[in-house]
Amino acid sequence: MTTTAAHQLPEQLPDLDWITDPLRVGRLSQDFAWFSPVLKRELAGKRAEIAVRPRSEDEIRQVVAACASAGIPITVRGSGTGNYGQCTPLHGGVILDLSAYNAFGWVRGGVGRAQAGIRLADFDAQAKPLGQELRWLPSTYRSATLGGLFGGGFGGAGSINHGPLAAPGNVLAVRAMSVEPDPQVIELRGAEAMRLHHTYGTNGIVLELEVALTPAIAWTECIASFDDFDAALEFADRFACAPGLEKKEVCFLAAPIPEYFTSLAEHLRAGCHAVLLLVAPHSEAGMREMAALHGGQISYRKTAEEVKAGNKTLVEYTWNHTTLHALKIDKNLTYIQSGFTPQRRIEQVKALQAALQGEVMMHLEFLRTKEGAPNCSGLQLIRYTTEERLNQIMQIHRDHGVQINNPHVYIVEDGKQNNLDPAVVATKQRFDPQGLLNPGKLRSWEAVQPVRQTA
Amino acid sequence: MTTTAAHQLPEQLPDLDWITDPLRVGRLSQDFAWFSPVLKRELAGKRAEIAVRPRSEDEIRQVVAACASAGIPITVRGSGTGNYGQCTPLHGGVILDLSAYNAFGWVRGGVGRAQAGIRLADFDAQAKPLGQELRWLPSTYRSATLGGLFGGGFGGAGSINHGPLAAPGNVLAVRAMSVEPDPQVIELRGAEAMRLHHTYGTNGIVLELEVALTPAIAWTECIASFDDFDAALEFADRFACAPGLEKKEVCFLAAPIPEYFTSLAEHLRAGCHAVLLLVAPHSEAGMREMAALHGGQISYRKTAEEVKAGNKTLVEYTWNHTTLHALKIDKNLTYIQSGFTPQRRIEQVKALQAALQGEVMMHLEFLRTKEGAPNCSGLQLIRYTTEERLNQIMQIHRDHGVQINNPHVYIVEDGKQNNLDPAVVATKQRFDPQGLLNPGKLRSWEAVQPVRQTA
Numbered sequence: 046m047t048t049t050a051a052h053q054l055p056e057q058l059p060d061l062d063w064i065t066d067p068l069r070v071g072r073l074s075q076d077f078a079w080f081s082p083v084l085k086r087e088l089a090g091k092r093a094e095i096a097v098r099p100r101s102e103d104e105i106r107q108v109v110a111a112c113a114s115a116g117i118p119i120t121v122r123g124s125g126t127g128n129y130g131q132c133t134p135l136h137g138g139v140i141l142d143l144s145a146y147n148a149f150g151w152v153r154g155g156v157g158r159a160q161a162g163i164r165l166a167d168f169d170a171q172a173k174p175l176g177q178e179l180r181w182l183p184s185t186y187r188s189a190t191l192g193g194l195f196g197g198g199f200g201g202a203g204s205i206n207h208g209p210l211a212a213p214g215n216v217l218a219v220r221a222m223s224v225e226p227d228p229q230v231i232e233l234r235g236a237e238a239m240r241l242h243h244t245y246g247t248n249g250i251v252l253e254l255e256v257a258l259t260p261a262i263a264w265t266e267c268i269a270s271f272d273d274f275d276a277a278l279e280f281a282d283r284f285a286c287a288p289g290l291e292k293k294e295v296c297f298l299a300a301p302i303p304e305y306f307t308s309l310a311e312h313l314r315a316g317c318h319a320v321l322l323l324v325a326p327h328s329e330a331g332m333r334e335m336a337a338l339h340g341g342q343i344s345y346r347k348t349a350e351e352v353k354a355g356n357k358t359l360v361e362y363t364w365n366h367t368t369l370h371a372l373k374i375d376k377n378l379t380y381i382q383s384g385f386t387p388q389r390r391i392e393q394v395k396a397l398q399a400a401l402q403g404e405v406m407m408h409l410e411f412l413r414t415k416e417g418a419p420n421c422s423g424l425q426l427i428r429y430t431t432e433e434r435l436n437q438i439m440q441i442h443r444d445h446g447v448q449i450n451n452p453h454v455y456i457v458e459d460g461k462q463n464n465l466d467p468a469v470v471a472t473k474q475r476f477d478p479q480g481l482l483n484p485g486k487l488r489s490w491e492a493v494q495p496v497r498q499t500a
Numbered sequence: 501m502t503t504t505a506a507h508q509l510p511e512q513l514p515d516l517d518w519i520t521d522p523l524r525v526g527r528l529s530q531d532f533a534w535f536s537p538v539l540k541r542e543l544a545g546k547r548a549e550i551a552v553r554p555r556s557e558d559e560i561r562q563v564v565a566a567c568a569s570a571g572i573p574i575t576v577r578g579s580g581t582g583n584y585g586q587c588t589p590l591h592g593g594v595i596l597d598l599s600a601y602n603a604f605g606w607v608r609g610g611v612g613r614a615q616a617g618i619r620l621a622d623f624d625a626q627a628k629p630l631g632q633e634l635r636w637l638p639s640t641y642r643s644a645t646l647g648g649l650f651g652g653g654f655g656g657a658g659s660i661n662h663g664p665l666a667a668p669g670n671v672l673a674v675r676a677m678s679v680e681p682d683p684q685v686i687e688l689r690g691a692e693a694m695r696l697h698h699t700y701g702t703n704g705i706v707l708e709l710e711v712a713l714t715p716a717i718a719w720t721e722c723i724a725s726f727d728d729f730d731a732a733l734e735f736a737d738r739f740a741c742a743p744g745l746e747k748k749e750v751c752f753l754a755a756p757i758p759e760y761f762t763s764l765a766e767h768l769r770a771g772c773h774a775v776l777l778l779v780a781p782h783s784e785a786g787m788r789e790m791a792a793l794h795g796g797q798i799s800y801r802k803t804a805e806e807v808k809a810g811n812k813t814l815v816e817y818t819w820n821h822t823t824l825h826a827l828k829i830d831k832n833l834t835y836i837q838s839g840f841t842p843q844r845r846i847e848q849v850k851a852l853q854a855a856l857q858g859e860v861m862m863h864l865e866f867l868r869t870k871e872g873a874p875n876c877s878g879l880q881l882i883r884y885t886t887e888e889r890l891n892q893i894m895q896i897h898r899d900h901g902v903q904i905n906n907p908h909v910y911i912v913e914d915g916k917q918n919n920l921d922p923a924v925v926a927t928k929q930r931f932d933p934q935g936l937l938n939p940g941k942l943r944s945w946e947a948v949q950p951v952r953q954t955a
C-alpha cells in the first residue's frame with residue numbers, strides 16, 4: 046500500500062524536484078556504511094522508493110504533510126557522507142534530500158545561521174570574509190552538510206578546541222518541523238535543540254541551524270614525522286594540549302598508515318609515524334620547537350594560501366578520510382571508533398599498540414571531550430578477517446578501559462552501548478508521533494511505540 | 501662605596517629623569533608584598549638609593565653601562581603590582597623604573613609587540629581596535645606593565661584559555677639587554693626567551709616583548725550566586741571546562757568572601773557563594789542554562805559596553821584583587837597560593853574546605869595548566885594568627901597533595917620549592933656576569949657565583 050502511495054507523490058505534488066530513476070534513488074539511499082563489511086551486508090538492498098529535493102520550507106512542508114497523511118516513511122539526507130547507514134531507509138518510503146535547501150543566513154558576532162542543506166565548505170566560504178569560521182570541520186567538509194553533521198556527525202578538525210558538537214554552547218538553536226498532516230515548525234534553543242543531535246533524523250526535521258563560530262585563522266598545514274612511535278605520540282599529545290599553541294587539528298598516524306597516502310608519498314618516508322596538524326601562523330615556531338624536542342621533522346608544510354591555491358588540504362587525510370585513503374589501497378581493511386579515558390589515554394594507547402600491532406593500526410584524533418578534558422579518540426584501521434575477530438578486537442579495547450563507539454551498527458543506541466536520554470524519546474514523540482522518520486533507527490522510542498512495518 | 505657611586509649617577513648622566521626624593525625612592529622600592537605579614541617584616545627598610553625613569557633604549561643603556569662600570573646593583577621595576585617583593589632591592593643601588601619606556605609597537609595577525617613598560621590596559625586599548633587582545637589580564641591590568649607581568653607574574657583572566665604566560669607559544673620573543681660596561685642587546689625567541697620569565701629581573705633587562713594575542717571579544721561580566729558550596733564549585737568547574745562556552749575568567753569565592761565586596765553588596769546576598777565570570781555574548785545562554793541546572797542565580801550582569809561606561813569591571817575583584825578588597829575590610833587577613841592536582845582538584849577543594857573552613861576561605865581561579873590540563877589554583881584567604889600557624893596551614897595543603905606557591909618568600913626558587921632550570925642560571929651568567937641585577941633573589945646562581953655585598 047505505502048509503496049503505491051510513495052510512487053504517487055509526484056503526481057500529487059508535481060512542482061517538486063522528484064527523483065524516481067531507480068539507480069539515483071539507490072545512490073541516495075546510501076552513505077559510507079560500506080566502510081564496514083558488517084553494515085555493507087546488513088544494509089544491502091535497503092532503499093527508498095523515491096527521493097525528493099525540496100528548495101524551500103514550503104516544499105518541505107508539502108512533502109511532509111503528504112507523507113504524514115499517507116503514512117509514508119521519510120528518511121532525511123544531507124550529502125550522505127556518514128558511515129552508519131544513517132540515511133539508508135530500512136522501510137522504504139521517501140528520501141528527503143535537503144542538499145538544495147542550502148541558503149546561508151547570517152554571521153553576527155560569533156554566531157552563524159544557515160539552512161540545513163548548506164555544505165560546510167560553502168558556509169565557511171561565506172563566514173571567513175566576515176572573520177569567522179565553523180568550530181568543527183569533518184574531513185568530508187567539502188560535500189557534507191551542516192544538517193547532516195548535526196544529525197549524524199560528531200565533530201572533526203576543531204574539536205581539539207571546542208570538543209564535539211554535543212558540547213553545550215556549540216549548537217545554539219535549530220528550527221525543526223514535525224511530521225504531521227499539518228506540520229509544525231518550532232525553534233528549539235540550547236539543551237532542547239541538542240535532543241535532535243546525532244539521532245539520524247529520527248525525531249524531527251531540522252530546517253535551520255544556529256551555531257557558535259570561532260574567529261577565522263589562516264591555518265598552516267604541517268606533517269611532523271618521527272621514527273619512534275612513543276616520541277610521535279608524546280609530541281602529538283603535548284602539542285594537542287598546549288594551551289598557548291593555537292591549532293585546529295592534531296592527527297596521529299602510526300606506521301604503516303602514512304604509506305597509504307600515495308599522494309603525499311614524497312613527504313612521508315617509509316616506516317614513519319606521522320602527525321598531521323593545522324597550526325596558527327603565530328604558533329608555528331612553538332610547534333616546531335616542540336616537534337624538534339621529540340625528534341620530529343617537519344616533512345610537509347603549506348601555508349593557508351598554498352593550501353587554497355593547490356586545492357589540497359591535510360584535513361582530507363584525517364578523521365574518516367584516513368580510512369577512505371587506506372581502503373582505496375587495501376579493500377580488506379575496516380576500522381573501529383574508540384574513546385580513550387582522558388587520564389589514562391597515553392598508557393592505553395601504548396598498551397593496545399603492544400597488544401594488537403600488525404592487526405590494528407593506530408589512528409588517533411586529539412580532541413577535548415564534551416566536558417572539556419584533553420583526550421584522544423581512535424579511528425583505528427583493522428586488517429579484517431572475520432566479524433568474530435572484529436568483535437574480539439573491540440572487546441580487547443573495552444578490556445583496556447577504552448570505550449568503543451561501534452561503527453558497525455546502524456541503530457542510534459547501539460553505537461555507544463548506552464541508554465538514550467528519555468528527553469530524546471519525548472522529542473521523538475513530539476515531532477514524529479506516527480513514527481515515520483527513519484523508522485527502525487531509534488530503538489528506545491520503538492520499544493514504547495512499535496513502528497508501522499511499512500515495507 | 502657603592503652608596504656614593506649610586507648617588508653620583510645624576511651628575512654623571514644629567515639628562516635622565518632621576519628620582520632622588522627619599523619618600524619617592526622608598527615607594528619605588530616597594531610592591532604589594534605587604535599582603536604578607538612575613539614579607540612585610542622581612543623586607544622592611546630594604547630600599548634603593550636612587551631611582552631613574554628612562555624614556556629610550558639609549559637612556560637605559562647609559563644607566564646600565566654606568567652601573568656595570570661602577571658595580572652598582574640595578575633592580576628593574578614596572579608598576580610595582582607584584583606581591584613578592586620582586587622590585588624591592590635587598591642591596592640598595594638603583595631602581596630602573598621602566599614605566600616610561602612604554603611605546604606600543606604593532607599588532608600583526610595574532611601577534612603583538614611593545615616596550616616593556618607599557619601598561620596592559622594601554623596595550624589592549626591599542627590592540628582591540630585591531631581585533632585582538634592580550635591572552636592574560638591580571639586583576640592589576642590597569643597599572644601593571646607587560647614587562648612586569650613577564651618578570652614577576654603568572655597569568656590572570658584568560659589563563660582559563662591559554663594557561664599561564666609560561667605555556668609555550670604565549671610569549672614569542674623578548675629583546676633583552678645585558679648588564680655590562682658595554683651592554684649588549686639580544687633578541688631571544690621561543691624557549692630561550694622564557695628563561696627570563698618570572699625571575700624578578702635577575703637575569704637580563706627585558707626591553708620589548710612579542711606576545712601571542714587572541715581575538716578581541718566584548719565580554720559580558722556576570723556573577724552567578726549559589727546557596728550551596730558544592731553546587732557553586734561544580735558549576736564553576738563545569739563552566740570553566742566546557743569547551744563550547746567561551747569565557748575569559750571563572751573565579752569561585754566561597755562564603756563569606758563575597759561579603760568583603762562592599763561595592764557589589766546589592767548583588768551578593770549574605771552567605772552566598774559567588775562565581776565571578778567573563779563570558780562571550782554567544783555563550784551567555786549556555787552559561788545561564790548551566791548555572792540554572794546547579795541552582796545558581798545570575799545576580800549581576802553587565803555587557804562590555806556597560807562595563808566600559810561604568811568603568812567598573814569584575815576583573816578587579818578576582819585574582820589578587822580579591823585579597824586586596826578583603827584586606828581593606830580586615831587587616832588581619834593574609835593569603836596563600838596553591839595549585840591543585842588536575843585530576844583530583846574537586847575532591848581536594850572539598851577536603852580542604854572541610855578541614856579548614858572558618859580559618860581559610862576558599863578562593864579558586866580556574867585555569868589551564870602550562871601543559872593544558874583543566875585545573876584550578878587557590879588564592880585562599882587566611883585569618884592570620886601566627887607565622888607558625890600559617891606554615892601549618894600550608895603544610896596541611898601539601899598533605900592533601902596540593903602544591904603551595906608560597907607568596908611569603910622573596911627568593912625565586914623558594915616560591916615553588918623546586919630547582920631552577922640550569923638554563924636559567926646560564927642565562928643569568930650570560931646577561932649579568934657581575935651579578936648586579938636584583939641581587940639576592942636568585943639563589944641558584946649566587947650559590948655558584950657569590951653576589952657582591954654592596955650594601
